Amino acid sequence: MTSITPPAATRPPIAQTGPLAWARKNLFSDWFNSILTVVVASVLLWSGWGLVTWIFSKAQWPVVENNLGFMMTGLYPQAQYWRMWIIMGLIVTLSGLSWGILGRNQQYLFGRSVLIGIGAIAAAVILFPLTRPHSPILFGMVALTVATAWVGQQAGKRLPALSNWLAAGWFLVYIASIWLIGGGLGILAPVRTENWGGLVLTLLMAVTGIALCFPFGIALAIGRRSELPIVQSLSVAYIELVRGVPLITILVMGQVMIPLFLPEGVRPDRILRAIIALTIFSSAYLAENVRAGLQSVPRGQSEASVSLGLNKPLTLILIVLPQALKTAIPAIVGQFISLFQDTTLLAPLGLLELLGMANTALSNPNYLGRYAEAYAFIGVLYWFFCYAMALGSRKLEQQLNTTH
Amino acid sequence: MTQPQAGTMRDSQPVNEPVIIAQDVEKWYDNNFHVLRGVSLTVNKGEVVVVMGPSGSGKSTFIRTFNALEPYQKGTIDIDGIRISHDLKNIETIRREVGMVFQQFNLFPHLTVLKNVTLAPIWVRRWPKAKAEEVAMTLLERVGILEQANKYPGQLSGGQQQRVAIARALAMQPKIMLFDEPTSALDPEMVREVLDAMRTLAAEGMTMVCVTHEVGFAREVADRVVLMADGVLVEEATPEEFFNNPKEERSRKFLSQIL
Ligand SMILES: Nc1ncnc2c1ncn2[C@@H]1O[C@H](COP(=O)(O)OP(=O)(O)OP(=O)(O)O)[C@@H](O)[C@H]1O
Ligand SMILES: [Mg+2]
Numbered sequence: 152m153t154s155i156t157p158p159a160a161t162r163p164p165i166a167q168t169g170p171l172a173w174a175r176k177n178l179f180s181d182w183f184n185s186i187l188t189v190v191v192a193s194v195l196l197w198s199g200w201g202l203v204t205w206i207f208s209k210a211q212w213p214v215v216e217n218n219l220g221f222m223m224t225g226l227y228p229q230a231q232y233w234r235m236w237i238i239m240g241l242i243v244t245l246s247g248l249s250w251g252i253l254g255r256n257q258q259y260l261f262g263r264s265v266l267i268g269i270g271a272i273a274a275a276v277i278l279f280p281l282t283r284p285h286s287p288i289l290f291g292m293v294a295l296t297v298a299t300a301w302v303g304q305q306a307g308k309r310l311p312a313l314s315n316w317l318a319a320g321w322f323l324v325y326i327a328s329i330w331l332i333g334g335g336l337g338i339l340a341p342v343r344t345e346n347w348g349g350l351v352l353t354l355l356m357a358v359t360g361i362a363l364c365f366p367f368g369i370a371l372a373i374g375r376r377s378e379l380p381i382v383q384s385l386s387v388a389y390i391e392l393v394r395g396v397p398l399i400t401i402l403v404m405g406q407v408m409i410p411l412f413l414p415e416g417v418r419p420d421r422i423l424r425a426i427i428a429l430t431i432f433s434s435a436y437l438a439e440n441v442r443a444g445l446q447s448v449p450r451g452q453s454e455a456s457v458s459l460g461l462n463k464p465l466t467l468i469l470i471v472l473p474q475a476l477k478t479a480i481p482a483i484v485g486q487f488i489s490l491f492q493d494t495t496l497l498a499p500l501g502l503l504e505l506l507g508m509a510n511t512a513l514s515n516p517n518y519l520g521r522y523a524e525a526y527a528f529i530g531v532l533y534w535f536f537c538y539a540m541a542l543g544s545r546k547l548e549q550q551l552n553t554t555h
Numbered sequence: 556m557t558q559p560q561a562g563t564m565r566d567s568q569p570v571n572e573p574v575i576i577a578q579d580v581e582k583w584y585d586n587n588f589h590v591l592r593g594v595s596l597t598v599n600k601g602e603v604v605v606v607m608g609p610s611g612s613g614k615s616t617f618i619r620t621f622n623a624l625e626p627y628q629k630g631t632i633d634i635d636g637i638r639i640s641h642d643l644k645n646i647e648t649i650r651r652e653v654g655m656v657f658q659q660f661n662l663f664p665h666l667t668v669l670k671n672v673t674l675a676p677i678w679v680r681r682w683p684k685a686k687a688e689e690v691a692m693t694l695l696e697r698v699g700i701l702e703q704a705n706k707y708p709g710q711l712s713g714g715q716q717q718r719v720a721i722a723r724a725l726a727m728q729p730k731i732m733l734f735d736e737p738t739s740a741l742d743p744e745m746v747r748e749v750l751d752a753m754r755t756l757a758a759e760g761m762t763m764v765c766v767t768h769e770v771g772f773a774r775e776v777a778d779r780v781v782l783m784a785d786g787v788l789v790e791e792a793t794p795e796e797f798f799n800n801p802k803e804e805r806s807r808k809f810l811s812q813i814l
Contacts, residue, residue, distance in 0.1 A: 449659075449661075451657060451659050451661040452661060452663065454624055454657070454661065455655075455657060455661035455662075455663070455720075456663075457624070457650060458622050458624060458650055458653070458654075458655040458724075459650070459654075459674070459675035459679065459723070459724070459727060460647060460650040460651035460675055460679040460727060461674075461675060461678060461679055462643075462647060465678055469674065469678065470663055473665050474663075474664065474665055477665065551665070553664055553665060553707035553708075553709050553710075554664065554707070554709030554710070
């Protein structure tokens with residue numbers, strides 16, 4: 152028998168690289184694509200140029216500049232703005248620590264793209280006219296992120312168990328933030344909720360709503376698949392009832408109708424009512440997302456689990472739910488993003504969150520008709536937070552991917 | 556009842572002590588499809604019984620009644636002296652003593668191999684993590700997967716996954732092991748490694764009920780072969796008799812199709 156010599160190990164063929172090769176392959180592969188590229192590029196250039204000239208010459212930014220404090224914090228007393236900076240510092244610190252601890256096994260925490268990103272933010276903070284009054288503090292925040300990320304990585308390498316405490320840390324920061332905003336405990340002067348507003352209120356409502364609707368949504372999804380007929384029909388009734396009603400109706404009920412029924416003393420605060428309404432609404436949709444996830448877990452998984460002797464609750468918690476949530480991540484985060492944007496529906500109901508504050512600023516005769524500037528500004532803010540959520544969801548999906 | 560020529564590679568011979576007694580088991584799917592029509596089978600401690608039969612004859616359904624994955628409507632099943640009833644406590648006790656290996660492996664994809672194996676001992680047997688991991692490592696070594704302990708199931712070949720599934724079931728230290736076509740979803744070159752693991756297990760005296768069409772395995776390892784067709788046990792014989800000299804027409808027809 153002749154032996155066949157295996158071919159010598161080779162490298163994969165080197166890809167045709169360079170911008171020219173890339174452009175030829177992706178933009179000008181045939182005449183149709185070439186025309187398409189030229190047309191699309193001209194439209195993009197033309198509208199991009201329009202946008203740039205608008206931003207730098209036509210737009211009048213004082214509506215944003217002079218109302219920045221209002222848009223960020225509403226009618227919060229200016230003498231207490233320092234509390235907001237402390238909250239920001241807490242969030243930045245814990246973000247940095249979380250980043251470092253979760254990325255403790257990465258060789259370079261600050262890879263090239265991350266460094267470019269940090270540099271860009273730092274430069275913007277210093278150069279951007281809007282933020283210039285606060286650039287020392289903001290620059291400090293950027294530095295704090297980098298420093299705490301490094302500390303987090305070093306600490307995480309020595310004490311991997313730290314990652315189990317991050318959730319508790321975030322919960323503490325949440326409680327501390329509410330205390331800082333509202334004051335109390337005899338230490339900080341109280342600030343009435345009528346004065347909470349702007350971006351801070353938007354974030355507060357969104358974060359609380361998200362944190363509440365997540366467990367409720369899961370419970371409803373499990374209830375819907377329950378073998379107990381009462382639990383099942385109650386869950387179905389709730390989900391279908393809420394999904395059949397527009398969000399604005401639920402919000403109006405919370406803001407306008409409940410006060411008609413309840414006397415002043417026992418009436419929950421209007422911010423709380425708004426959060427409850429958002430949670431009621433989002434839980435129903437989240438439940439359907441989670442249910443789709445639950446259905447995607449093959450029956451063999453729970454069969455294998457119970458045949459090992461695990462009971463039904465353990466099977467659900469340890470085997471089915473983790474897989475269901477993992478598949479449902481994109482849909483769940485989509486729901487979170489919706490909830491975040493849905494907070495804007497509270498503006499017409501008189502709750503001065505970010506959009507409400509922008510509208511208030513626009514009602515000042517000095518800024519008559521400066522809608523484009525104000526809405527462009529808050530639009531960028533909304534985009535920033537929603538994009539951050541989308542990015543986080545993608546990272547989480549990558550991290551949980553166990554098939555490769 | 557055990558023929559000396561069967562199971563010659565066994566260290567321990569089955570003793571006459573029934574651990575599975577199924578009597579006149581009947582089952583309907585959706586109240587109309589009569590899938591098991593009065594099946595009786597007794598399996599003694601340390602015995603290896605191979606169940607064969609055409610597709611759709613009810614083999615899977617039958618062995619899945621042994622750990623209450625499928626309820627049955629008539630007859631009785633006793634596992635190690637415990638009657639399978641609607642009592643949840645009983646069912647959980649039985650499942651702790653009966654391991655099962657599935658055709659599709661059914662490993663938990665979100666857990667590492669090691670966690671797959673230690674999960675039930677930790678949560679059901681309440682072993683400390685260290686003990687569960689020690690036992691798991693011994694088992695993984697026995698089935699030849701030790702190096703893969705920290706990988707995820709999706710990173711293993713089918714044969715490796717099925718061996719992990721065997722280790723996972725064994726980690727609960729069951730008295731009985733059920734196999735439902737453990738090699739049918741595998742590429743041919745991986746069948747052997749799984750059968751080898753099962754052979755070792757049989758040699759150590761495990762009580763096993765295997766649905767399989769691996770004739771070589773049945774000839775070599777089984778104490779008895781039973782043929783199931785249309786929800787009844789048609790023939791029950793030693794592998795020698797069953798493959799060389801089947802009594803029933805139905806068995807001859809089945810063998811002519813698979814041999
Ligand atoms: N959940 C179910 N509901 C209704 N009918 C079912 C269900 N599961 C199985 N059956 C039917 O019961 C019969 C027996 O199925 P079973 O899976 O036990 O057969 P099997 O002998 O294991 O076949 P195979 O060799 O193909 O695995 C088949 O006709 C099947 O279609
Ligand atoms: Mg089957």
